[in-house]
Amino acid sequence: MNSLLVRPLLTEKNTKLQEKRQYVFEVLKDSNRIEIKREIEKRFNVKVSSVRTIVMKGKIIGTLTKRGRFEGRRPKRKKAVVTLMEGYTIDLLGTA
Secondary structure, three states: OOOOEEEEOOOHHHHHHHHHOEEEEEEOOOOOHHHHHHHHHHHHOOOEEEEEEEEEOOOEEEEEEOOEEEEEEOOOEEEEEEEEOOOOOOOOOOOO
16 A cells, blocks of 8 residues: 655755644645544654645746747645644654
C-alpha cells in the first residue's frame, strides 16, 4: 500500500509553524482529511487535533528560444497543515 504522505515540506515559514505544533506535508491529490489524520497518527504515533488542506495550482513555466516562446505548467499539488494536540511533536529532521 502506498502512503498518502508524499513528503514533509520544510521551508522557513513551515519551520515557524512547528512552534505552534503545526506541520505541513505534501499529500496525494485524492486524499481527504480523515485519511490524512489516520496516516499521521499511525506513522508518527501522535494525536492530531485538526487537518487543513490546500490545493496549489501549478505554476506556468515559460522559456524563450530561437524558435519562439514555449510554455509549460508544473503539476498541481495538495498540501496538508496538520495541528497536533498539546504535548506531541514530530521530529522531521531526525535530530533527536
